[in-house]
Amino acid sequence: MKRPGLLSAVTLRDRRELPGLSGVARVDRDTDALLRRVGVREIAVLDQIDLDRTTADALIAAGVSAVVNASPSISGRFPNLGPEALLAAGITLVDGVGDDVFRRVRDGSKLRLYDGGVFLGEHLVTEGVPQSEDSVADAMEGAKRGLANQLEAFSANTIEFMHQDRALLLDGVGVPDVRVPLEGHHVVVVAGGTDHAADLAGLRRYIKEYHPVLVGVGAGADALWEGGYRPDLIVGDPADVSDRALTCGADVVVPAFADGHAPGLLRVQDLGASAVTFPASGNPEDLALLLAHHHGAALIITVGFQASLAEFLDRGRSSSNASTFLTRLRVGNLLVDGKAVAALYRSPVSAGAVLVLVGAVLLATLTALLVSDAGPALLGYLERVTSWVTHSVGGW
Known part of the structure; x- marks a missing residue:
């Protein structure tokens, strides 16, 4: 029997607080699948070379405490924006830990990060590069020199995409029909990109005045709902959209492969909603x-x-970038960025300035009346009103 007050060496070691940041690990090579599972104060373990801003924003929104990347988050091919966004949000980033992390760390295990090391308890699993604001800034500076190569690759992919989807771009072949009327209407298309919620809020006056058709792309459908609007049209993978948005009565368009197969169509049908497919290689x-x-x-x-x-270039997908470039050329001068519209609707005159202006006009009018022939009559009227008010208050 152990004497009271004495603890074994093992117990002391177990109770000793180990240094570093600890959390439950969420492990997945499929970044999109990982983003759907990871939660607050958890550690995301992924494999994404050149971590983009969209993925970083999703990790920030999920509330993760740290990110462990098997690949370099900045490879130097081009200046991607994800690592900078993570660090600015106070999220720890350990880079380039290698592919073995997926074999050695199980989903749901308790992970600890310390000085670039990835630990399970006291056991060192693997090591990587702990990124800081200075290291990311240096890597980004070097990555800017890779832009020329990226633009050359982009040009080649643009030509290839044009050959594949020429009929769609030039003649609209394959564009599905939808119930919501679009002809002659203003259309607001909301995607889940950077600052989308703030930009949508800036369009409130414009939307109230013009009543445009509201289109949600993927998570943009839920952004519309959270902003107080019901989407009229939803385009994108149904896996990125909530059940609430998919069943709100909006037209749903699901991207499909060239052969017509649309992996997300089954989910919409399971919810009892209807959808049409859009076979194309664009995003x-x-x-x-x-x-x-x-x-x-x-x-x-x-x-x-x-x-x-x-x-x-941050998205790092040359074929997708080619699609975006050619699509914007096709749409041409119909396309306007929401930030510009919000700026035009933002009044440069404050409410206080308007009140001062109205007060000045009233004062000038009153002064003009007093110095005119009607001045004595106006003064007599004001005296009678003042006397009546004083008498009434005194009577109370």
């Missing part, structure tokens, strides 16, 4: 733009889309 954002353009939209306003060169 859902581009399909939404082509659909609105083909059906005669008068104006297309985008929210949450990639706008700058850095954002454009």
Whole structure:
């Protein structure tokens, strides 16, 4: 029998707080599947070379405490924006730990990160590079030199995409019919990109005045719902959209392969909703733009889309970028960024300034009346009103 107050060496070791950051590991090579499972204060273990901003934003929204990447988050091919966003949100990033992490770390296990090391308890599983703001800034500076090679590859993929989807781009072959009227209407297309919620909120006055057709692309459908709107049209993989949005009565368009097979169609049908397929190799954002353009939209306003060169290349998918480039050329001058529309609707005159202006006009009018022939009569009227008010208050 052990004497009270004495603890074994094993018990002392178990109770000793180990250094570093600890959390439940969520492990998956499929980044999209991982993003659907990972939760608050968990550690995401993934394999994504050149971590993009869209993935980083999804990890931030999920509330993860750390990210362990089997591949380099910045390879140097081009300046991608994901690592910078993670660090700015206070999320630990350990880079380049190698492929063995998927064999040695099981989903749901308790993981500990310390000084670039990945631990299970006290056991070191693998090691990587702990990223910091300075290291990411240095890597980004070097990556800018890789832009020329990326643009050359992009040009080749643009030509290839044009050969594949020429009939769609030029003649609208394969664009499905939808019930919602688009011809002659303004259309707002919302995707789940950077700052999409804030940009959508900035369009509130415009939407109230013009009543545009509201199109949600993937998670953009839920962004519309959370912003107080019901989407009229949903385009994208149903796996990225909530049941609530899919069953709200909106038209649903599911991207499909060239042979017509649409993996996400079954989920919509299981919910009792109807959907049409859109066979094309472009990404859902581009399909939404082509659909609105083909059906005669008068104006297309985008929210949450990639706008700058850095954002454009950040996705790191040359075929997808080629689709986006050619789609924007096809849509042409109908396309307007939501930030620009919000800026036009933002009044530069404050409410206080308006009140001062109204007060000044009233004062000038009163002064003009007093100095005119009607001045004595006006003063007499004001005296009678003042006397009546004083008498009434005194009577109370």
